[in-house]
Amino acid sequence: MFKFIKKNALEQKYAENLYQRIVQQSRIKIFYTDFSIPDTIDGRYEVLVLHSWLFLKRLRTINQPSSLVQRVSQNIFDSLVHDFDISLRQIGLGDKKLATQVRFMVKGVYGRFHAYDQTFHHEDMLQQSLKRNILGLATVTVDQIIQLARYVLKMDTYLKDIEDQSFLQSDFMWPLTNISS
Numbered sequence: 001m002f003k004f005i006k007k008n009a010l011e012q013k014y015a016e017n018l019y020q021r022i023v024q025q026s027r028i029k030i031f032y033t034d035f036s037i038p039d040t041i042d043g044r045y046e047v048l049v050l051h052s053w054l055f056l057k058r059l060r061t062i063n064q065p066s067s068l069v070q071r072v073s074q075n076i077f078d079s080l081v082h083d084f085d086i087s088l089r090q091i092g093l094g095d096k097k098l099a100t101q102v103r104f105m106v107k108g109v110y111g112r113f114h115a116y117d118q119t120f121h122h123e124d125m126l127q128q129s130l131k132r133n134i135l136g137l138a139t140v141t142v143d144q145i146i147q148l149a150r151y152v153l154k155m156d157t158y159l160k161d162i163e164d165q166s167f168l169q170s171d172f173m174w175p176l177t178n179i180s181s
Helices: 002-026 041-059 066-090 095-119 123-133 142-160 164-168
Strands: none
Touching: 002 041, 002 066, 002 164, 041 066, 041 095, 041 123, 041 142, 066 095, 095 123, 123 142
């Protein structure tokens, strides 16, 4: 029994640390300045969902027992949904509307994950998906769309290059990079 508790605590720690990395990257100012993504609950939602997808995509490649990866992935997803709940409560959404709004947001997450999975290997399609989901909130240039797609591809490569155990333990730093380079 204690072995199960210890294993579960380790998985939860992995998930919490990884989720904090996701939040950390999604809050950098350049998304809201360089790309004109509105610094609003909707804009932050889109950037957070994008980074969650990048992390969960990377987790699917980890050479560990699939049950471990599934539980860590589920814990990250649960943290994301919990964040939605907290954010909506902070802006004053009442309990009656809260569950409906969280379900709507989760449905949006699944839709975006599916769209990114389907378009990832085709840069022009990825650009359109990003434009529709993230940049649809703002007036953007073609160059901003291209640069955001390149950022996604660059971060995917960066995350893939991190050794599996280091990734699980959040033993890495986001690269100090200018998104538009």
